[in-house]
Amino acid sequence: MVKDIDNCSAEQAQQRLNSLIKPQGSLGRLETIAIWLAGIKGNPVPQIGKKVVLIMAADHGVAREGITAFPPQAGNLMIKNFLHQGAAVNVLANYNKTRFVLVDVGLSGEAVSHPDLFVRRIRAGTRNICREEAMTRREAIAALELGIEIINKEIDAGATIVAIGELGIGNTAVSSAILACLSGRDIREITGRGTGLDDCALTRKQQVIAQALEVNRPNLIDPVDILSRVGGLEIGALTGVIVGSAARSIPVVLDGFVSSIAAWLACRMNPQCRSYLLASHLSEEPGHRIVLEELKLEPLLDFGLRIGEGTGAVLVFPLIESAVKIINEMATMDEVGIKLLN
Ligand SMILES: Cc1cc2ncn([C@H]3O[C@H](COP(=O)(O)O)[C@@H](O)[C@H]3O)c2cc1C
Numbered sequence: 001m002v003k004d005i006d007n008c009s010a011e012q013a014q015q016r017l018n019s020l021i022k023p024q025g026s027l028g029r030l031e032t033i034a035i036w037l038a039g040i041k042g043n044p045v046p047q048i049g050k051k052v053v054l055i056m057a058a059d060h061g062v063a064r065e066g067i068t069a070f071p072p073q074a075g076n077l078m079i080k081n082f083l084h085q086g087a088a089v090n091v092l093a094n095y096n097k098t099r100f101v102l103v104d105v106g107l108s109g110e111a112v113s114h115p116d117l118f119v120r121r122i123r124a125g126t127r128n129i130c131r132e133e134a135m136t137r138r139e140a141i142a143a144l145e146l147g148i149e150i151i152n153k154e155i156d157a158g159a160t161i162v163a164i165g166e167l168g169i170g171n172t173a174v175s176s177a178i179l180a181c182l183s184g185r186d187i188r189e190i191t192g193r194g195t196g197l198d199d200c201a202l203t204r205k206q207q208v209i210a211q212a213l214e215v216n217r218p219n220l221i222d223p224v225d226i227l228s229r230v231g232g233l234e235i236g237a238l239t240g241v242i243v244g245s246a247a248r249s250i251p252v253v254l255d256g257f258v259s260s261i262a263a264w265l266a267c268r269m270n271p272q273c274r275s276y277l278l279a280s281h282l283s284e285e286p287g288h289r290i291v292l293e294e295l296k297l298e299p300l301l302d303f304g305l306r307i308g309e310g311t312g313a314v315l316v317f318p319l320i321e322s323a324v325k326i327i328n329e330m331a332t333m334d335e336v337g338i339k340l341l342n
C-alpha cells in the first residue's frame, strides 16, 4: 500500500513560500522541490534527514554480444573500485555526506568479500537475452523482494531520502529492451551508445535488442514478465527499492536512464509510486527523455551525464538541501515589512 501524498502540507508549503521575502515563485524549482518534499513528509517545513545512495550491481549475459564498450569483467573490477572509494559516485557521496550502500544482486565471477558490500546474489548474472529469457519469474520476484528488504533495512536504520544507482555492464541495452516493451517505440529511437559505442556497434546493439524481443516476446502488460524475460537483476532490485520506499513514504531520487526504467516498472506495478520520485538529471541516453516524459517528471539538471552509478542523483542532494533551507529559514514579507504594490 502506498499512501497518497499529503496535499494539505504541500498547500501550506506553497503558502509559506509565497509569504517569504521574495517575488512569488522567484526561486523556481527550489520551490517545487520544497513543496514536493512537504507533501511526502506531511510537514510544510520538511527536513531532509539522513541521505543514502543505494547501488545495485549485476551482470548481464547479453554483454558478451558486443553491445558495450567495456568487457563484462569490468563489473567485478568496478565493485572493488567502489569499495576503495574510487568511483565517481564515491567521491560525490563522500562530498555530500551520503551513506553508500552497495549490493551484489547478481554479479558473476568470484564474489568479493568486504564489510561494506552486501553479497545477495540471486543468480550469477542473467542469461543472454538474445537467446533465452534473462531469468525465471521466480528470480525476478526475488530481485524485487530483495530491493524491498534492503530499503526497509535502511529506513529502519534512519534513512529519510534515497538516491538510487546501478552497476551492470550491458544494462543500457537491457534498459532499452525494457523501454521498447513499455513504450512500443522503435528500437532505433531508444537505443544509445551507453559507455561509448561507435556507429557500427550501435547498430549491432539495436539488432541484439530486436532479437531479444523476438526470442522472448514479453507479455507487454505484465512488468514482472518484461523484467524476467529481457530485464536485469539490478533493475529488478531497484524497482523493489522504489516500491518499498514509496510504501514507507520515503522520497526517491532517480539517477539516469537505467534507474528511471526501474521507476517506470515500479509505477506500472503501483502508479502511486510516481509522487515519491524526483528526476535528478537528463542522461545522454536517448531513451531517458521518453521515460521521464511518460512519468511526467522534469529533470533538475541537463549536465551531459552518461555514467549511472547514482552520480546524478547524489549530485542534486545539495539542491534538495538548499530547498529545505529556504523554506525553513527565510524571513517573511511581514517580518521585513515589505508589501506588494497592490
Ligand atoms: C568503468 C565503468 C564505470 C561505470 N560506472 C557506471 N557505469 C555504467 O555503464 C554500464 C552501462 O553501460 P553499457 O550498457 O554501455 O555497458 C553500467 O555498468 C553503468 O553503471 C560504468 C561502466 C564502466 C565500464
Ligand SMILES: O=C(O)c1cccnc1
Binding pocket: 172, 194, 195, 255, 256, 257, 258, 259, 283, 284, 285, 288, 305, 306, 307, 308, 309
Ligand atoms: O543514464 C544512465 O543510466 C547510464 C548511461 C550510460 C551508462 N550507464 C548508465
